Amino acid sequence: AVSSSPTSVPQPPPTAAAQQLDELLADLGHMQSKLSGQGARVPAEPSLDNMLGSLTRDLQELGIAATPAGVCAGCRKPIAGKVLTALGKTWHPEHFTCARCGQGLDSQPFFEQGGRAFCEEDYHQAFSPRCAYCAGSIREVKPPPVLPHHPSPPPATSPHLSPQKVLTALDQTWHPEHFFCAHCGKVFGDEGFLERNGKPYCHQDFLAMFTPKCQGCERPVTDNYLSALQAVWHPECFVCTECLSGFAGGSFFELEGRPYCELHFHQRQGTICHGCGRPVTGRCITAAGRKYHPEHFVCTYCLGRLQKGTFRECGDKMYCQACHDKLFL
Structure with missing residues (x-):
């Protein structure tokens, strides 16, 4: 839309006929004012058309030709006095009004849209x-210029009518001061914003609220990560829960949703050989509540292999029958 200013048609130097017309109009107004001031009963108001018609006839009798300045685009009637030109048409000044609120625009700037005039x-x-x-209008268009024929300097533009910047984001328009993080309310700086479900967020809040968290440190995962045990991990956080060592060869053991190295997994499970201290992963002998590799289930004294059911226990050590009798009987 383009802002415009109505202009008055330049008037030619007054002629004798025009002066007589002005005098007649002035006399008519003076007579009406005088009658009203004296309290005299005023007859029914004649229509403007009748008044103009009567004046035209009187002027014609005096030999004066009264030619209208044009037809008013507002009332569709001839313009005999002051004429205003705007939107490519002529108007009575009092009929050039805002198409929405009806206030006069003959002495103030206006905007044009669809061939109609609007106040700002x-x-x-x-x-x-x-x-x-905020659903408020964004006044991105600069106020139109002051009318050329305005008799005095125009009033200062109200602050709410000053030009405003418009910001376009997320397929919508915003006042720049109203485009801020949906969580913390901070206006976005040079780092920009991230979108979630149609709402803008600053980077810090977006990471805290929506980015997957590392199962190890519970901080957001934004770069390289590992996926294991139905969770994501920073590579440096995927370590044995017990000794915090990385997993050689990438193999690990899971217990209650946490990763363990082989040694500490078997310790937790109670599957460490009591003889050698290493995990028991194959055949296993259980005796006295302890587990052994078959080859490590031996007599503590003679190191001969023991058979289940033919050994003796003393303290936490195992002995064959012969060694037990020799040592303790």
């Missing part, structure tokens, strides 16, 4: 983009 407030309310946050 109504133009922005009807046609300016709306802020997605």
Whole structure:
């Protein structure tokens, strides 16, 4: 839309006929004022058409030709006095009004939209983009210039009518001061924003609220990661829960949702050989509540292999029958 200013048609130097017309109009107004001031009963108001018709006839009787300045685009009647030109048409000054609120525009700037004139407030309310946050109009168009024929300097533009910047994001328009993080309320800086479900977020809040968290340290995972045990991990955080050592060869053991190295997994499970202290992963002998590799289930004294059911226990050590009798009987 383009802002415009109505202009008055330049008037030619007054002729004798024009002067007589002005005098007649002045006399008519003076007579009406005088009658009203004296309290005299005023007859029913004649229509403007009848008054103009009567004046035209009187002027014609005096030999004066009264030619209208044009037809008013507002009332569709001839213009005999002051004429105003705007939107490529002529108007009675009092008929050039805002198409929305009806206030006069003959002495103030206006905006044009679809061939109609609007005051600044109504133009922005009807046609300016709306802020997605406050639903208010964004007045991105500069106020139009002052009318050339304005008799005095125009009043200062109200602060709410000053030009505003429009920000476009997420397929919507915003006042720049209203485009901020949906969580913390901070206006976005040079780092920009991230979107989730149609709402903008600062990087810090987006990471805290929506980014997957490392199962090890519970901090957001933003770069390289490992996926294991139905969770994501920073590579440096995927270590044995017990000794915090990395997994050689990438193999690990799971217990209650946590990763363990082989040694500490078997310790937790109670499957460490009591003889050698290493995990028991194959055949196993259980005796006295302890587990052994078959080859490590031997007599503590003679190191001969023991058979289940033919050994003796003393303290936490195992002995064959012969050694037990020799040592303790």
